[in-house]
Amino acid sequence: MHVDDAIRSRKSVRRFLPTPVPAPVVRHILEVAARAPSGNNVQPWRVYALAGAARDAFCSDVVAAASTDPDRHQPEYAYYPTAWFEPYLERRRRCGFGLYATLGIARDDKVARARQMLRNYTFFDAPVGLLVTLDRRLNTGSYMDVGMFLQSILVAARAQGLHTCAQAAFAWFHQVARRHLPMTDHEILLCAVALGHEDPAAPENAFITERAAPEDFTSFHGFAP
Numbered sequence: 001m002h003v004d005d006a007i008r009s010r011k012s013v014r015r016f017l018p019t020p021v022p023a024p025v026v027r028h029i030l031e032v033a034a035r036a037p038s039g040n041n042v043q044p045w046r047v048y049a050l051a052g053a054a055r056d057a058f059c060s061d062v063v064a065a066a067s068t069d070p071d072r073h074q075p076e077y078a079y080y081p082t083a084w085f086e087p088y089l090e091r092r093r094r095c096g097f098g099l100y101a102t103l104g105i106a107r108d109d110k111v112a113r114a115r116q117m118l119r120n121y122t123f124f125d126a127p128v129g130l131l132v133t134l135d136r137r138l139n140t141g142s143y144m145d146v147g148m149f150l151q152s153i154l155v156a157a158r159a160q161g162l163h164t165c166a167q168a169a170f171a172w173f174h175q176v177a178r179r180h181l182p183m184t185d186h187e188i189l190l191c192a193v194a195l196g197h198e199d200p201a202a203p204e205n206a207f208i209t210e211r212a213a214p215e216d217f218t219s220f221h222g223f224a225p
């Protein structure tokens with residue numbers, strides 16, 4: 001697969017088939033992704049790969065936590081600003097409204113939106129969930145490193161015919177993760193990745209997000225006319 005095709009065909013899949021993903025395939029994706037660069041090659045990521053009963057038990061506890069007392073759970077790092085502003089506000093709206101429109105969920109249907117949000121916590125039915133952590137004793141530069149590692153997982157999955165969804169939604173439930181996994185106190189749960197086979201019949205998987213053109217985010221200097 002050409003690297004452009006792997007990158008362009010990546011999208012956030014939010015409904016997976018139950019088809020299992022064998023451990024050697026997961027290991028291969030992680031081995032490829034670990035070729036991601038990191039400052040001084042410190043490779044600051046750790047991964048907890050969940051499948052089968054371990055995945056099911058973890059998901060059921062996160063769903064329970066998210067359904068009963070969600071405000072008690074907070075992430076250990078700030079992914080989003082407390083107040084949105086342009087141009088990000090509009091992009092965020094278009095993303096959310098676009099997704100809910102493909103699902104036939106009306107903007108004011110809070111119950112259906114909450115139900116869809118909860119689907120995060122079953123990895124959108126994916127048979128494999130990856131939890132990615134960062135050592136909190138490092139500094140903000142390492143967030144770049146883990147970001148590159150994450151994108152490499154998403155792209156390497158495409159070469160195996162698999163799809164993914166990055167999921168910061170799990171960062172809120174690091175206490176639940178700590179009950180299930182041998183995470184040290186040094187680790188911040190940054191993000192999860194749902195990994196599996198796309199359900200091609202699911203309308204939400206047909207939602208393709210927009211991007212700004214390079215001219216909108218780049219100023220070119222010194223190039224030949």
Ligand SMILES: Cc1cc2nc3c(=O)[nH]c(=O)nc-3n(C[C@H](O)[C@H](O)[C@H](O)COP(=O)(O)O)c2cc1C
Nearest residue numbers: 010011012095120165166167168169170191208209
């Ligand atoms: C670090 C990161 C965290 C994300 N967390 C979530 C999440 O918790 N739930 C979700 O449904 N999508 C999540 N997404 C997916 C984004 O909404 C998605 O990447 C964006 O809308 C662009 O769409 P695309 O991935 O289909 O190109 C996340 C993406 C990234 C990069």
